[in-house]
Amino acid sequence: MAKRKLVLTFPEDIVTKPITYRLVKDYDLSFNILRAEVTPDMEGKILLELSGDIPKIEEGINYLQESGVTIQEAARDITVDKKECIHCGLCTSLCMTQSLTLDPETKKLLFDKDKCILCGLCSNSCPVDAIKLKM
């Protein structure tokens, strides 16, 4: 029995299709959705933990990718270095769950960790390397 924590990105055209349930039915995997941001007609993201036999997990991932889902390993943690951050807000355009936003008053960066799904899209975008991703 193995476990993998993954971030699944669903393009808008397949976001409403029942893809994940087949992981259970066809690949005998169980999954636990840790966080999700899914809106019809928009790209969706799900952080889930897959459990099952290693070969079945691989097959399940292949099936997802063939269905048009982008898969990446989830980060363990994301931190924002407040001393390095220059509050440009570039990362906020990449943050689908809006855990990174600019304060409307101060225009300074806010990071709401509870909303973060650890997708890591923000990490290799920061021009001053203030966002650190732990894998």
Next chain:
Amino acid sequence: MAKTIEEINKKIKDGNVVVLDAEEIIDYIEENGAKKAAKDVDIVTTATFGPMCSSGAFLNFGHSDPPIKMNKVWLNDVPAYSGLAAVDVYLGATELSESEGMNYGGAHVIEDLIQGKTIKLRATAHGTDCYPRKDIETYINKETINQAYLFNPRNVYQNYAVATNSSNKTIYTYMGKLLPRFGNATYSSAGQLNPLLNDPYYRTIGIGTKIFIGGAQGYIAWHGTQHNPNQHRIANGTTIGPGATLAVIGNIKEMSNNFIKAAIFPGYGVTMFMGIGIPIPVLDKEMIDFLKIKDEDIFTIIEDYSVQRRNKPTYGKVNYKQLRSGNIAINGKKVQTGSISSYAKAKSIAQYLANLIKEKKFFLTEPVSQLPQDEKFGNLEILSQEEI
């Protein structure tokens, strides 16, 4: 009722000058009217803090013994241009390290210099009767280097485009990481705080204007490269998309890392965040008409950066209030937006400059000459000798 710069400087000296930043003046005009604002307020401070690739430093190392005419020069493995006199070089902000590639560049050397860090200097030469040395390896810092000043050929853009990506893959640009299928859009302007948007016809900003640059007091040296006064304007005078630019100069030895920062745009390279503040004298009511602009009055064009051509497809125009709201509509789709220049830092520079003026540490200058009001904006065509 019109004021002169001389009169404003006297007020600074007497300690009764009234200074607001370009955000504060908006509310002041709305509450008190343009006429009263023109009478009450003497100076409005504007600022910007954004990545400005066309930046770099002139350095003079002083002479070694025996002396050398440097031919090839490296600072912490970053090449500097030395086709000048013996120990003069120009170090460009975007130049990459020969050993670390995109992880370190000219902007980092400049930042290290400002911070007082030690920098390794390496140079080779062919050797001459007057400059016999053929190579040198030594260490320098801010204290030991003879002279170091920034001379940035193009800074402080008057507005800039919005970047987005229509293609099916993520692209890495100087406008940041752009996600596929209009996954996001990025922009880069201080908007209502931007110097040239608050003086759109450069009535007061000109050659010789004293500015705040990276923590030092410097000057506008010339109009910047790609200065484009003929860019399309709207009724308030502001340009839609990139217009005027400035070439600026300032002493590195007086700069601070609070106002200047090396940066890496992953997949693109190294650049430098420049913090620049420019005071605008409120000469008369006409200046107030320019200074009253706010984010919603300033428009720019959305460009598709996935099309690798000089002229990119566009998706209409948006204003900075919409951009700062966090999302805009492109082809009916809601697209998240993010800025690559920092409004918070620009605001802090505008306030810092206002305080310098109030503390009698910064006086205004009359421009020596106007920036060009008409200038050809040329492209590079690929031609044969016969075609040119």
